[in-house]
Amino acid sequence: MKYVDEFRDPEKARVLLKEIEQLAEQIHQRIQRPVYLMEVCGGHTHSIFRYGIETMLPACIELIHGPGCPVCVLPMGRVDDCVALAQDSKVILTTFGDAMRVPGSKKSLLAAKAEGCDVRMVYSPMDALGLARKNPDREVIFFGLGFETTMPSTALTLLQARREGITNFSLFCNHITIIPTIKAVLDSPDLKLDGFLGPGHVSMVIGNAPYQFIAEHYKKPVVIAGFEPLDILQSIWMLLKQLAAKESKVENQYSRVVPDKGNRVALDAISEVFELREFFEWRGLGSIDHSGVKMKQSWADYDAEAKFVVPAIKIADPKSCQCGEVLKGAIKPWDCKVFGRACTPETPLGALMVSSEGACAAYYQYGDVEKLEQHRISLQELPA
Amino acid sequence: MCLGIPGKIVSIEDADNLVGIVDVGGVKRAVNLSCIAQEQTPLDSYIGGWVLVHVGFAMSLIDENEAQATLAVLKELGEMQEELQAMQTGAQ
Numbered sequence: 001m002k003y004v005d006e007f008r009d010p011e012k013a014r015v016l017l018k019e020i021e022q023l024a025e026q027i028h029q030r031i032q033r034p035v036y037l038m039e040v041c042g043g044h045t046h047s048i049f050r051y052g053i054e055t056m057l058p059a060c061i062e063l064i065h066g067p068g069c070p071v072c073v074l075p076m077g078r079v080d081d082c083v084a085l086a087q088d089s090k091v092i093l094t095t096f097g098d099a100m101r102v103p104g105s106k107k108s109l110l111a112a113k114a115e116g117c118d119v120r121m122v123y124s125p126m127d128a129l130g131l132a133r134k135n136p137d138r139e140v141i142f143f144g145l146g147f148e149t150t151m152p153s154t155a156l157t158l159l160q161a162r163r164e165g166i167t168n169f170s171l172f173c174n175h176i177t178i179i180p181t182i183k184a185v186l187d188s189p190d191l192k193l194d195g196f197l198g199p200g201h202v203s204m205v206i207g208n209a210p211y212q213f214i215a216e217h218y219k220k221p222v223v224i225a226g227f228e229p230l231d232i233l234q235s236i237w238m239l240l241k242q243l244a245a246k247e248s249k250v251e252n253q254y255s256r257v258v259p260d261k262g263n264r265v266a267l268d269a270i271s272e273v274f275e276l277r278e279f280f281e282w283r284g285l286g287s288i289d290h291s292g293v294k295m296k297q298s299w300a301d302y303d304a305e306a307k308f309v310v311p312a313i314k315i316a317d318p319k320s321c322q323c324g325e326v327l328k329g330a331i332k333p334w335d336c337k338v339f340g341r342a343c344t345p346e347t348p349l350g351a352l353m354v355s356s357e358g359a360c361a362a363y364y365q366y367g368d369v370e371k372l373e374q375h376r377i378s379l380q381e382l383p384a
Numbered sequence: 385m386c387l388g389i390p391g392k393i394v395s396i397e398d399a400d401n402l403v404g405i406v407d408v409g410g411v412k413r414a415v416n417l418s419c420i421a422q423e424q425t426p427l428d429s430y431i432g433g434w435v436l437v438h439v440g441f442a443m444s445l446i447d448e449n450e451a452q453a454t455l456a457v458l459k460e461l462g463e464m465q466e467e468l469q470a471m472q473t474g475a476q
């Protein structure tokens with residue numbers, strides 16, 4: 001356990017690990033298979049790898065790294081659409097740094113920029129609005145993506161644009177929404193899952209209530225978790241306590257940041273600007289009903305999809321990519337045929353290699369693959 | 385983008401649009417405070433407080449200890465540098 005000493009409170013970490021071990025053993029005795037826990041949020045995936053948490057846990061706990069990295073799940077066709085928008089010489093295309101590196105079917109936005117398109121990295125949608133203010137003769141498009149964590153910032157920026165009467169600003173909306181996504185995961189037939197680590201910062205916006213159906217209908221415990229390594233250990237411990245007691249409740253480990261009711265201003269802004277799409281295409285997962293949002297009809301003058309011609313071509317994921325199977329926990333990243341060979345963080349083939357919140361890039365960067373391999377072998381030796 | 389980054393509100397820049405200046409690891413930039421500002425509370429009273437900032441928006445009030453701990457974790461995760469760089473570029 002060489003990493004525990006890096007924890008803010010190593011003693012507490014040791015105590016938690018000990019209790020986790022006992023509880024896991026107890027549950028394992030009862031169910032006679034590994035305990036499967038999914039972290040939905042890419043931020044958690046990142047922390048789990050950075051701190052080697054997976055290798056500290058008893059072998060009978062298996063973490064499944066869920067689809068919670070919005071950059072990773074962006075389909076190639078949407079990136080191609082973005083590149084097409086950026087090729088219009090009137091347009092300044094703006095987005096977050098991570099999004100610029102996502103590969104499209106031909107190129108990323110970064111490559112389009114190198115070829116002369118006016119693509120600019122911004123830190124905030126407000127910076128994109130600032131560019132529109134400064135360049136009244138250009139059309140500034142913000143390529144917005146992310147779950148409910150970043151959705152309110154986009155909505156509030158649009159509300160301000162309208163208040164100021166700025167008309168050369170629009171959004172290419174690729175925001176996705178967490179609940180239908182979790183539901184799709186729960187309904188997928190090949191998935192074994194015992195509980196969820198809930199996404200801390202999404203919950204800060206939406207609160208606890210939206211997760212109730214998971215506990216009530218699907219009978220799976222949910223613990224909303226913070227991002228520090230101790231938060232994650234404590235949340236795993238809370239999940240195991242529920243499982244040991246055969247309970248399924250929504251609990252909030254991260255109450256210092258997540259209010260039970262969420263954030264009213266943020267939720268109001270979201271519902272003023274956005275509505276659910278019928279379906280949204282995900283990289284590696286296919287189409288998920290109601291998993292994306294689009295702008296309401298009343299916002300058409302700020303909607304890049306209404307203002308400009310977007311090719312909207314559907315591009316299939318490359319054949320060698322196994323991102324979908326990794327996302328569903330069916331295989332481990334290193335089982336993918338191209339992992340670390342054709343697919344690396346420098347030249348990502350699949351989406352999960354793009355951002356350090358993607359499971360493959362996280363394994364590649366921090367994963368002690370050998371150790372995890374052993375962990376897995378010991379798992380296979382467990383009675384099925 | 386998804387991990388918030390803690391900062392301290394140092395001044396109010398535009399009260400009408402609820403914009404404050406927040407110091408994040410030494411970088412000062414405009415941050416929208418509308419998600420944390422209560423209507424009845426004067427905006428000035430938030431000066432000196434710590435907030436969790438996501439893409440230029442303060443999304444949650446946090447206490448100072450929490451802020452310091454989170455900053456330490458982000459530094460270790462190697463998230464700070466990229467964020468700070470982005471903030472600086474974005475402020476130009």
Ligand code: SF4
Nearest residue numbers: 323336343350353360
């Ligand atoms: S190694 Fe690359 S292609 Fe394979 S699953 Fe990971 S990201 Fe996808």
